[in-house]
Amino acid sequence: MKEIEILQKLAEADPEDKKHIIRLERHFEHKGHLCMVFENLSINLREVLKKFGRDIGINIIAVRQYALQMFLGLTLLKKCEILHADLKPDNVLVNEKRNQLKIADLGSAMSADDNDVTDALVSRFYRAPEIMLGIKHDYAIDMWSIGCTLFELYTGKICFTGSTNNQMLKGILECRGKIPNRMLKRSEFWPQHFEPDGTFLSQELDNVTRREVVRRMNITRTVPAKELKARLFASSKGLSPADAKELNLFADLLDKCLAVDPVRRITPTDALKHPFISRPGPVPPHNIR
DSSP: OHHHHHHHHHHHHOTTOOSOBOOEEEEEEETTEEEEEEOOOOEEHHHHHHHHOTTTOOOHHHHHHHHHHHHHHHHHHHHTTEEOOOOSGGGEEEOTTSSOEEEOOOTTOEETTOOOOOSOOSOGGGOOHHHHHTOOOOTHHHHHHHHHHHHHHHHSSOSSOOSSHHHHHHHHHHHHOOOOHHHHHHOSSGGGTBOTTSOEEEEEEOTTTOOEEEEEEOOOOOSOOSHHHHHHHHTOOSOOHHHHHHHHHHHHHHHHHTOSSGGGSOOHHHHHHSHHHHSOOOOOOSOOO
């Protein structure tokens, strides 16, 4: 099975188990079903948020430590030429002390050269814009998913939402600004969402008739909007100057993780060098809010 082969390849490339990818301990068949036994981790990040940070998120020290560990996981995936392709809080497991995590659920993982165009890859709220536009994807899709996950960890709220790819793109455009023309020229599915002049076609339900209508939106901003940073600060109250400085660094990191153009998106190696990550900080305590 592909997932087992990928897990074994990752384990062989990380013999000291320092890159925060789940370990497969054994596998067997039972009554015609393949069973996989993994190391025991007690909770996933979705459950951490529900238990300790519902609607308000967890503290920035914990977010930094989790980000560091997820970026280390991405470096191993890239070294092994693997895309996870379904990163989200549900698929990141945490130990009982909540100070160590492992990237898990590699059922959607694939070789980096297995990049057939599809607009349904990755869970929708964590899906990179290049997937929705029909551009051949690469390692950058996992970094987008991590960026969405980190925003959610800190704020307790999902970064981008939408019931369709079209409405997901609308939210991304409103927060991150115009999609570069060079991306649209490379995309297969742009006619579903844009006019030739770049006007966005928002496919919405009319509040009265409940029928689908198309609303034309001219997004002209070519630089990332400040809304992402504003949303982070809106979820933080009573910040000291030191806390505000820390949050500014986090906002800058997220800005780079969520660059609309995958060519400009930060790499895992560079993310580990970012001042939000590279500066020393304590391991998050048991109380992570």
